[in-house]
Amino acid sequence: MLKDNLKTVEENINLACAKCGRDRSEVTLIAVSKTKPLEMLEEIYEAGARNFGENKVQELCDKIELMPNDVEWHMIGHLQRNKVKYIVGRTSLIHSVDTYRLAEEINVQAKKKNVTVPILVEVNIADEETKFGTSASDAILLVEEIASLENVAVKGLMTVAPNVSNPEDNRLYFRKIKQLSVDIAEKKIDNVSMQVLSMGMTGDYMVAIEEGATMVRVGTGIFGERNYVHRR
Numbered sequence: 137m138l139k140d141n142l143k144t145v146e147e148n149i150n151l152a153c154a155k156c157g158r159d160r161s162e163v164t165l166i167a168v169s170k171t172k173p174l175e176m177l178e179e180i181y182e183a184g185a186r187n188f189g190e191n192k193v194q195e196l197c198d199k200i201e202l203m204p205n206d207v208e209w210h211m212i213g214h215l216q217r218n219k220v221k222y223i224v225g226r227t228s229l230i231h232s233v234d235t236y237r238l239a240e241e242i243n244v245q246a247k248k249k250n251v252t253v254p255i256l257v258e259v260n261i262a263d264e265e266t267k268f269g270t271s272a273s274d275a276i277l278l279v280e281e282i283a284s285l286e287n288v289a290v291k292g293l294m295t296v297a298p299n300v301s302n303p304e305d306n307r308l309y310f311r312k313i314k315q316l317s318v319d320i321a322e323k324k325i326d327n328v329s330m331q332v333l334s335m336g337m338t339g340d341y342m343v344a345i346e347e348g349a350t351m352v353r354v355g356t357g358i359f360g361e362r363n364y365v366h367r368r
């Protein structure tokens with residue numbers, strides 16, 4: 137049962153918080169529902185989940201229409217500029233902003249709708265060729281540039297850590313991006329907050345919490361393995 141999965145994840149979050157002396161309220165669990173059917177989202181919603189993460193614009197928009205209004209939607213996947221217009225004003229947070237040009241387009245669409253769009257800057261913290269995200273060394277400059285956009289609000293950083301079998305192997309990367317967010321916060325850039333640190337997935341969210349994650353994105357741990365084979 138998905139409810140039991142959710143309960144297990146909740147228990148693990150509690151354990152991780154207890155281990156490092158953090159309050160449970162500092163960590164938001166995002167249920168990553170990409171590729172999963174509506175019934176499964178509804179089941180988790182019934183069990184109390186209110187934060188859902190999706191990585192495709194079309195799927196996100198479809199699910200927004202069909203789920204209750206009090207769901208907070210997180211765009212966590214690579215975002216193309218020509219699709220920005222479909223999601224601006226509809227998500228609580230866009231986690232995956234990694235270029236100024238993308239932020240600029242979000243700003244244009246946000247102005248049209250007279251909203252301010254909260255975003256995170258995605259950092260490729262382990263410098264993996266296969267991953268999106270700005271490099272750690274370019275992150276500060278990118279944040280400073282985006283800060284000048286009136287209708288975009290930087291709330292923090294996001295990273296997708298390497299796919300490892302031992303979560304301890306990612307601890308150094310979590311520590312590195314946490315330090316980066318502290319460094320940026322110390323610059324006290326106007327219109328920039330570093331209150332959110334989105335990191336940790338099914339394989340490593342407990343370590344991520346110990347290293348300062350304020351949002352963990354858990355898919356498989358709640359919904360089970362994804363099957364991409366039967367999808368178009």
Ligand SMILES: *Cc1c(COP(=O)(O)O)cnc(C)c1O
Pocket residue numbers: 168170191212213296337338339353354355356357
């Ligand atoms: C799919 C995805 C997740 C969830 O991954 P799991 O390993 O299934 O928990 C988290 N973050 C991003 C950006 C994703 O694309």
